[in-house]
Amino acid sequence: MHFDIALLGFGNVARALARLLDVKAATLRDDYDITFRVTGIATQSRGCAIDPDGLDLQAALRAVEAGERLETLHKGAPVSDTLAFIDACPADLIMEATWLNPQTGQPATDYVRAALKAGHHVVTANKGPVAFAYRELRALAAEQGVGFFFESTVMDGAPVLSVGREGLLATTILRIQGILNSTTNYILSALEQGTDFDEAVRQAQAIGVAEADPANDLEGWDATVKTVVLANVLMGADLRPADVDRTGIMGITVQDTQAALEADERIKLLCEVVNENGVVSASVRPARLPLSDPLSQVSKTSSAVTFKTDTLHSLTIVEGDTDPTTTAYGMLVDMINIARNRYHDS
Ligand SMILES: NC(=O)c1ccc[n+]([C@@H]2O[C@H](COP(=O)([O-])OP(=O)(O)OC[C@H]3O[C@@H](n4cnc5c(N)ncnc54)[C@H](OP(=O)(O)O)[C@@H]3O)[C@@H](O)[C@H]2O)c1
Incomplete structure (x- = not known):
């Protein structure tokens, strides 16, 4: 062709x-x-x-x-x-x-x-x-x-949508969870290391991960738009970004991330789409994930998505080193x- x-x-x-x-x-x-x-x-x-x-x-x-x-x-x-x-x-x-x-x-x-x-x-x-x-x-x-x-x-x-399209056949996706925004994930990783929020933002900008105006990332807009793509394409929803229950990472401190770590948890900006009895809803919010959750291990600029379906209990795709x-x-x-x-x- x-x-x-x-x-x-x-x-x-x-x-x-x-x-x-x-x-x-x-x-x-x-x-x-x-x-x-x-x-x-x-x-x-x-x-x-x-x-x-x-x-x-x-x-x-x-x-x-x-x-x-x-x-x-x-x-x-x-x-x-x-x-x-x-x-x-x-x-x-x-x-x-x-x-x-x-x-x-x-x-x-x-x-x-x-x-x-x-x-x-x-x-x-x-x-x-x-x-x-x-x-x-x-x-x-x-x-x-x-x-x-x-x-x-x-x-x-990373083949996320094509796995859904070509691989997840004759199955109902019950839940998708993801870490989908590099800027916020980088900042949360830096907070855990004791770097304060403003300095973490500056570092993310210095390495070209965050934009000069990082508001769309920090307020969760970028993650929200990606979450809507997953919901609409893979779970048959017809959501718009305004339909997503959205909270960004503003206000999260070094102390918050370290308190989570002491409880064997990590704070992540969690993107989530849930199918409850055929009704699909989506949220983007900071959440404490147990260290046993593969999504809690996704640090800095890496991203990941976990599918839970009626036939596959948990399938996670992780992507690192993007450019x-x-x-x-x-x-x-x-x-x-x-x-x-x-x-x-x-
Ligand atoms: N960067 C990534 O790794 C990445 C990852 C996933 C998805 N994306 C998406 O891919 C797209 C491009 O990202 P990027 O990093 O390449 O952005 P970028 O470097 O800012 O490039 C955007 C390009 O679009 C052009 N443009 C803007 N408005 C236009 C218009 N109205 N008509 C024609 N051209 C227009 C710009 O023109 P000028 O050159 O004149 O400014 C520029 O060439 C974005 O939607 C982004 O969300 C990017």
Whole structure:
């Protein structure tokens, strides 16, 4: 199968994807019979470039990393904005990795909707469209006969959603618990070591885990949006982030974490989705977990998810050492699944 690919966003994840596509090109061709070229890239502040014959990806990477704009690579009429880009770019597959507003899911939801409506397959790393419009977008993709995949929205490239989709068959998921936000998990680990809250935030920012404005992480928004993805995709719910009982980690002290440790427990920002008699509800809140719980052992920037089902008592997936390439890898797997027509099963 051949894909002409348009990239929405060319930040950390999309640039890692561009490099990974290059590294894996022979594997894609030889093992999966997939060839591709990137025919367009859209950004917010560096303009966009379309070339129906295929862009020079290395030149695009060099330009953006040198702080230059992409227009020098563009062929054809000027394109005014990202929606116009989706309309103009000749592509089979749109790979979306733009910015997320966790309170609205926009503008990415509009981009994914437009891409599906135009008959493109879509792969996104962006939680917003899935948390805010999963049912609508899934139905639209089915109507258009195209794939809509988003493995990287929860735990980066770790196969969490695909385990649910492909592995947890003929079973009822009763509960999902997760440690899904790196910034808060890093800070809670640092508090346990005696580092005070503000200094822990500064350290998380210094190593590039926390954003300059860490409010979305500290208040639990990022974890909440991921929790909604799990609830809606794997447990059939139709929740929105505002439906989640959400408490962040503000106000937790060194003393709180150390008192928990003395009781053989750890404080974690626990994401939880529960199915009680067919009613699915979700929460994100600091919780004391016994040290015997695998989730209590997930420290710093690692993340994990535990499934409890009517046939598997407890299945935990742990992911460590993530970076933009691990996220890009999830997108690459999604692309392979589209080539394998896996979306007809979902
Ligand atoms: N970083 C990770 O490891 C990770 C993990 C899982 C999921 N994700 C998700 O992946 C997405 C991208 O993350 P990232 O780390 O790559 O972010 P990033 O480095 O900030 O890059 C975002 C990119 O999107 C572009 N952009 C923003 N608004 C746009 C718009 N309206 N139209 C077109 N392009 C737009 C930006 O343009 P400019 O270059 O002009 O700013 C930038 O190129 C986010 O949704 C994030 O939540 C990231």
